Amino acid sequence: MSLFDRFRARLDERAAQDLSRTRRLAGSPTAPRQRVDGRELLLFCSNDYLGLADHPELIAALQEGAARWGVGAGASHLISGHSEAHEALEAELGAWARDCIPEARALTLCTGYMANLALLTGLADREDAELFSERLNHASLIDGARLARARKSIYADLDQLEAQLRASTAATKLIVTDAVFSMDGHLAPLRELLALAECFDALLLVDDAHGFGVLGPRGRGSLAHCGLRSERLVWMGTLGKAAGVAGAFIAAHPTLIEWLLQTSRPTIFTTASPPALAHALLKSLALIEGEEGERRRAQLELLRDQLATGLAPLAATRGWQLPASDTPIQPLIVGENAAALALSGQLEAAGLRVPAIRPPTVPAGTARLRITLCADHRSEDLNALMLALSAFEPFQGG
Ligand code: PMP
Numbered sequence: 001m002s003l004f005d006r007f008r009a010r011l012d013e014r015a016a017q018d019l020s021r022t023r024r025l026a027g028s029p030t031a032p033r034q035r036v037d038g039r040e041l042l043l044f045c046s047n048d049y050l051g052l053a054d055h056p057e058l059i060a061a062l063q064e065g066a067a068r069w070g071v072g073a074g075a076s077h078l079i080s081g082h083s084e085a086h087e088a089l090e091a092e093l094g095a096w097a098r099d100c101i102p103e104a105r106a107l108t109l110c111t112g113y114m115a116n117l118a119l120l121t122g123l124a125d126r127e128d129a130e131l132f133s134e135r136l137n138h139a140s141l142i143d144g145a146r147l148a149r150a151r152k153s154i155y156a157d158l159d160q161l162e163a164q165l166r167a168s169t170a171a172t173k174l175i176v177t178d179a180v181f182s183m184d185g186h187l188a189p190l191r192e193l194l195a196l197a198e199c200f201d202a203l204l205l206v207d208d209a210h211g212f213g214v215l216g217p218r219g220r221g222s223l224a225h226c227g228l229r230s231e232r233l234v235w236m237g238t239l240g241k242a243a244g245v246a247g248a249f250i251a252a253h254p255t256l257i258e259w260l261l262q263t264s265r266p267t268i269f270t271t272a273s274p275p276a277l278a279h280a281l282l283k284s285l286a287l288i289e290g291e292e293g294e295r296r297r298a299q300l301e302l303l304r305d306q307l308a309t310g311l312a313p314l315a316a317t318r319g320w321q322l323p324a325s326d327t328p329i330q331p332l333i334v335g336e337n338a339a340a341l342a343l344s345g346q347l348e349a350a351g352l353r354v355p356a357i358r359p360p361t362v363p364a365g366t367a368r369l370r371i372t373l374c375a376d377h378r379s380e381d382l383n384a385l386m387l388a389l390s391a392f393e394p395f396q397g398g
Contacts, residue, residue: 019359029053044373044377047241052243065275069279070275073274089282100220100229102229107260110273111248119264124174133176134154134155136178139361165200177190178210185331187225188206203232210329211327213293214300247278299375307382331369347388351388354370
């Protein structure tokens with residue numbers, strides 16, 4: 001077999017297991033309606049939870065930022081790419097973080113994926129450290145753990161974590177968790193995790209990609225939502241979901257942030273994100289914590305209740321699982337890959353885009369529709385989703 005044939009054979013194997021994925025062509029801004037491959041669809045799959053990605057004030061701020069700073073940073077933060085706009089954004093995020101982490105300082109990065117690599121490779125860089133990672137953590141945390149030099153333990157629940165912490169002889173212990181599990185929508189037991197971190201002298205690293213902007217007073221995220229306060233907390237959040245732009249941040253005790261700034265390769269060896277994005281993000285933070293953010297979060301709550309109530313009888317009669325969610329992420333677990341694809345295909349025929357999520361993103365046998373809500377959805381949009389789901393003809397297999 002030639003080099004290319006070997007890759008072709010592996011692609012064919014994936015296709016045979018219903019694991020091939022396709023990129024669809026977006027012809028307009030994101031949620032809740034988008035032109036996809038030339039046709040307007042109602043989306044239930046965007047992470048633009050607050051509907052800010054095409055907000056006129058953010059578009060204006062990005063244009064203003066580009067006029068002032070140009071479109072590229074030109075170099076990494078440590079060379080010449082760290083602008084006043086980045087500095088102002090980090091100062092504002094640091095102030096947000098100090099609700100939960102005394103004296104916190106924040107560092108911005110180009111993406112959440114990179115932030116998690118930076119965090120884990122940076123803080124777990126020695127063999128005398130140990131990472132305790134929740135089984136359902138996002139791929140970027142898994143990849144960060146793989147790259148880190150520290151020992152690794154995976155935990156499924158608090159009891160297992162406690163046993164692992166008790167048995168550990170590591171000098172530095174780091175508990176790592178998603179705040180909101182991205183494919184399930186429920187919150188991690190953050191209060192209990194922090195209690196364990198305190199008991200075993202560990203740090204608690206929390207990826208708040210899906211809680212930032214959505215949960216907590218003024219949208220300040222999952223730590224604030226749970227009323228936590230400790231210098232053991234390390235808070236990571238993404239800025240391309242509820243914040244509607246792009247990028248990510250890490251906020252923590254100033255010594256940890258200085259350590260990451262000095263040593264962490266994913267922050268040192270990459271071009272800084274365009275300063276115009278930082279400029280727009282400052283506007284986004286103002287919208288999130290202001291009246292507009294409050295109104296949008298209230299609308300999300302209403303939609304979430306309507307969705308859960310409407311889906312329950314449908315799921316019960318069709319044998320789908322509907323796990324309880326704390327957020328605008330609602331999974332509908334169908335089981336087999338082919339069944340999830342068929343359901344997603346039928347919804348699309350009815351003008352609704354809810355992609356099937358399959359392994360390795362979720363465990364085998366739990367393929368699902370991951371329904372996400374946006375504050376710009378209307379009650380009628382949810383009715384349309386419910387109607388299309390109730391018309392579903394069960395997949396016959398084969
Ligand atoms: N963490 C979690 C939990 C996520 O869901 C994602 C994005 N899907 C990321 C990190 C990565 O963030 P970004 O898209 O900014 O790279």
